[in-house]
Amino acid sequence: MSVEPASLRDGFPLLAATPELHYLDSAATSQMHCLALDAVVRHETTRRANVSRGTYRLAEAADLAYEQARQTAARFLNASSADEVIFTSGATASLNLVAHAFGATLGRGDRVVISVAEHHSNFVPWQMLRERTGVELALIPVTAAGQLDLARLPELIDGRCRLVAVTQCSNVTGAWTDVATVVAAARKVGARVLLDGAQAVQHGPQDVRAMGVDFYAFSGHKCFGPGGVGVLWGRGELLAAMPPFLGGGGMIAAVTAEETTWAAPPQRFEAGTPPIAQAVGLAAALDWMMNLDWPQIHAGEARLCERLIEGLRRIPGLRLLGPEASARRAPIVSFEIAGLHPHDICQVLDARQLALRGGHHCAQPLLAALGAEACTRASIALYNDEADIAALLDGLGFVLRELA
Ligand code: PMP
Numbered sequence: 001m002s003v004e005p006a007s008l009r010d011g012f013p014l015l016a017a018t019p020e021l022h023y024l025d026s027a028a029t030s031q032m033h034c035l036a037l038d039a040v041v042r043h044e045t046t047r048r049a050n051v052s053r054g055t056y057r058l059a060e061a062a063d064l065a066y067e068q069a070r071q072t073a074a075r076f077l078n079a080s081s082a083d084e085v086i087f088t089s090g091a092t093a094s095l096n097l098v099a100h101a102f103g104a105t106l107g108r109g110d111r112v113v114i115s116v117a118e119h120h121s122n123f124v125p126w127q128m129l130r131e132r133t134g135v136e137l138a139l140i141p142v143t144a145a146g147q148l149d150l151a152r153l154p155e156l157i158d159g160r161c162r163l164v165a166v167t168q169c170s171n172v173t174g175a176w177t178d179v180a181t182v183v184a185a186a187r188k189v190g191a192r193v194l195l196d197g198a199q200a201v202q203h204g205p206q207d208v209r210a211m212g213v214d215f216y217a218f219s220g221h222k223c224f225g226p227g228g229v230g231v232l233w234g235r236g237e238l239l240a241a242m243p244p245f246l247g248g249g250g251m252i253a254a255v256t257a258e259e260t261t262w263a264a265p266p267q268r269f270e271a272g273t274p275p276i277a278q279a280v281g282l283a284a285a286l287d288w289m290m291n292l293d294w295p296q297i298h299a300g301e302a303r304l305c306e307r308l309i310e311g312l313r314r315i316p317g318l319r320l321l322g323p324e325a326s327a328r329r330a331p332i333v334s335f336e337i338a339g340l341h342p343h344d345i346c347q348v349l350d351a352r353q354l355a356l357r358g359g360h361h362c363a364q365p366l367l368a369a370l371g372a373e374a375c376t377r378a379s380i381a382l383y384n385d386e387a388d389i390a391a392l393l394d395g396l397g398f399v400l401r402e403l404a
Helices: 005-011 013-017 034-046 057-077 091-101 124-133 150-156 179-188 236-240 276-290 294-313 342-350 364-369 386-403
Strands: 085-088 111-115 136-140 161-167 192-196 215-219 230-234 252-255 260-262 318-321 332-337 357-359 375-379
Touching (some): 057 276, 091 192, 091 230, 124 136, 161 179, 179 192, 230 236, 294 318, 294 332, 332 386, 342 386
Antiparallel strands (some): 332 375, 357 375
């Protein structure tokens, strides 16, 4: 199936209703596709009931929809079984789940390796694990362009290393991680690999088995689905050996006054009422994504990214953070303008219908490594077009005239 990227905008109700808006903040939250929105409304108006509890037909319909959503997520990730898919409230919850449940199997003398490029949600849970258990936390540094410094892997990923937890794609620089090299280094010492796919999923379906990772986390709101839902995928045998994170309804085999035994995964990790309609909406978004022409979309996104970087290079006093346009990168472009605060830049741009994000992007260690306190970020998704880039470059000219 062949889809013209420019026409994709029509499938997004918010964008269709605001043709004047240049939405360039999809790394924070992508817009929601109409099929996902419709699926949520249909679910809430025809199948709303709690799951895994009811014996009436409405509840059975809700159960079926929820379990079908799990199967769709498994297909999107090319997981070997839907039982390896856990619905969470988002990537942050997924990452914390691994830090607690896999983390419970670690202790003093074990090492967890993360990178300087991590979003705080793949940074702070590991610092908290270190506080709880005394595991050692080691950091893969980044190069001047913000890419993981892979030359350091052999010394960091050694016999003590039990887990390598890294981002698949930086939310600040757009740098893709060379996952194969990380996985190879981890395999050599028997360590597991957790990939934070939060920024990767809006750029197409993933193949966790081909990548050879052990855990994979992402959020629905960053891949054209609803907020409040995310996925943790984990290899079946690892999930089966992990204790639960949260306790509550739905995650038990049996409870007595003395003790509780756990349900098998994925239920073991889904305590309480899950985000049911959100999971159904997410599945609709993933289904839609699985039918898109990704090579064509990637070519369009790369063209816009290049155009943007070319234009930014011509702005005096502007420093680009991250890899070259020609590098393997996602269309996320961050920059500083000497003497101007990103919040001021974003506010002036907002008045010209440009939605961009300014700040530390929940990646303070990365910004520190790149010598910046804050930056302005434009992130491009499949519904953006040349007009968005032209408006941004124009808008930055206006910012310089107004603020500099
Ligand atoms: N990891 C990365 C790389 C991200 O960009 C984000 C969101 N900005 C997260 C994790 C956390 O995602 P969420 O806030 O949806 O839990």
